[in-house]
Amino acid sequence: xxxxxxxxxxxxxxxxxxxxxxxxxxxxxxxxxxxxxxxxxxxxxxxxxxxxxxxxxxxxxxxxxxxxxxxxxxxxxxxxxxxxxxxxxxxxxxxx
Amino acid sequence: xxxxxxxxxxxxxxxxxxxxxxxxxxxxxxxxxxxxxxxxxxxxxxxxxxxxxxxxxxxxxxxxxxxxxxxxxxxxxxxxxxxxxxxxxxxxxxxxxxxxxxxxxxxxxxxxxxxxxxxxxxxxxxxxxx
Amino acid sequence: xxxxxxxxxxxxxxxxxxxxxxxxxxxxxxxxxxxxxxxxxxxxxxxxxxxxxxxxxxxxxxxxxxxxxxxxxxxxxxxxxxxxxxxxxxxxxxxxxxxxxxxxxxxxxxxxxxxx
Numbered sequence: 369x370x371x372x373x374x375x376x377x378x379x380x381x382x383x384x385x386x387x388x389x390x391x392x393x394x395x396x397x398x399x400x401x402x403x404x405x406x407x408x409x410x411x412x413x414x415x416x417x418x419x420x421x422x423x424x425x426x427x428x429x430x431x432x433x434x435x436x437x438x439x440x441x442x443x444x445x446x447x448x449x450x451x452x453x454x455x456x457x458x459x460x461x462x463x464x
Numbered sequence: 465x466x467x468x469x470x471x472x473x474x475x476x477x478x479x480x481x482x483x484x485x486x487x488x489x490x491x492x493x494x495x496x497x498x499x500x501x502x503x504x505x506x507x508x509x510x511x512x513x514x515x516x517x518x519x520x521x522x523x524x525x526x527x528x529x530x531x532x533x534x535x536x537x538x539x540x541x542x543x544x545x546x547x548x549x550x551x552x553x554x555x556x557x558x559x560x561x562x563x564x565x566x567x568x569x570x571x572x573x574x575x576x577x578x579x580x581x582x583x584x585x586x587x588x589x590x591x592x593x594x
Numbered sequence: 595x596x597x598x599x600x601x602x603x604x605x606x607x608x609x610x611x612x613x614x615x616x617x618x619x620x621x622x623x624x625x626x627x628x629x630x631x632x633x634x635x636x637x638x639x640x641x642x643x644x645x646x647x648x649x650x651x652x653x654x655x656x657x658x659x660x661x662x663x664x665x666x667x668x669x670x671x672x673x674x675x676x677x678x679x680x681x682x683x684x685x686x687x688x689x690x691x692x693x694x695x696x697x698x699x700x701x702x703x704x705x706x707x708x709x710x
Contacts (some may be wrong), residue, residue: 370702373590373591375483386604389466390701391696401478447486447487451490453594454467455496459701459704459707459710460590461602462592463707464472464593464594505612505615545615576622577622577625580599580630581628582707583599584599584706589706589708591709
C-alpha cells in the first residue's frame with residue numbers, strides 16, 4: 369500500500385485532485401505543509417474515497433492557525449505518526 | 465528501517481528543508497535511521513557554507529551537519545545540480561578555474577546515480593519538495 | 595512488487611527544471627545499469643510533445659532527453675491515460691512510444707518511487 373504525501377493546497381492547485389485520483393483502496397494520504405489547507409476545502413474533502421485514510425500533520429495545522437478547523441474526514445497525526453505511516457506503507461509518493 | 469530522504473527545496477524559500485529535518489530527527493526515537501540525505505534541484509543550496517541566517521532563525525546548514533553527527537548519515541549533493549547553481553567544493557572550484565568554494569565536509573558532491581542507488585539500498589525513500 | 599525504481603514526472607518542461615532533472619536521473623540510472631522505469635502524469639505529459647524546442651537564451655527543454663530514454667535501456671515509458679485525456683492529447687501523437695496506463699496501477703508495483 370502507498371502513502372501519498374501532499375503539500376499543495378486544493379484551493380490553488382490541481383495536484384490534490386491528481387493525488388486522490390492516484391489512490392487505491394487501502395492507501396493513506398497525509399497532508400503536510402500547505403497541503404493541510406486541503407482539510408478546509410469542503411469540495412475536496414467531499415471527494416475523498418471512503419477506503420483511503422486521510423491525515424493532516426498537527427504541527428503544520430497549528431503553525432497555520434488551523435487547529436480546530438479541519439474536516440471531520442481528516443485525522444491529525446504528529447511527526448512521529450507521520451514517520452510510522454511511512455514505515456507501515458511499503459512506498460510513498462510525494463505530490464507537489 | 466533505513467531511510468533515504470531526498471530534498472529538492474532551497475533553504476528559507478520553502479518548508480522542504482525544515483520538514484525533512486524534523487522527519488529525520490524523529491526517526492531514531494521510533495527505531496529507524498536516516499542512511500542518506502540526497503540534495504537535488506534547489507535543495508543543493510542547503511549545502512552552502514555561506515548560509516548566514518539571522519539569529520532568530522534556525523541555521524539549516526548547521527542543522528544538516530548535526531544530523532550527520534547524531535545519526536551518521538551521508539549528506540550527498542548532486543554535483544551537476546550544484547555546479548550550475550554555484551555550489552561547489554574546493555576541487556571543483558579549482559577545476560573550473562575559480563578561487564572560492566562554498567561546500568565542504570560533511571557534505572559530499574556525487575553523481576545523481578547515487579540518488580537511485582541510495583533509494584534502492586534503503587527500506588524507505590521519502591521526498592521533500594518545495 | 596518489483597525492486598525497480600519508478601521515476602514519476604508530473605511537471606511540464608521549461609517552467610521549472612523538475613522534469614529535466616527527473617529525466618536526467620532516469621537516464622543516469624539507466625546508463626549505470628540500474629532498473630528504472632519512468633511514468634509521465636499531470637502536466638508531465640507535456641514533456642512528451644514532439645514539436646518542442648529550446649527556449650529563450652538556449653534554455654534546454656526535455657525533448658532530446660525523452661528521445662534518448664530507449665537508448666539508455668529505459669524501455670518502459672508509461673503515460674497516464676487520464677492526464678492525456680484532460681489535455682486533449684493522443685498517445686499516438688507523442689514523441690516516443692509510451693504505454694498508456696492508469697497511474698495507480700503502475701505505482702502500486704514499485705518499492706521506490708521518486709517524483710519530480
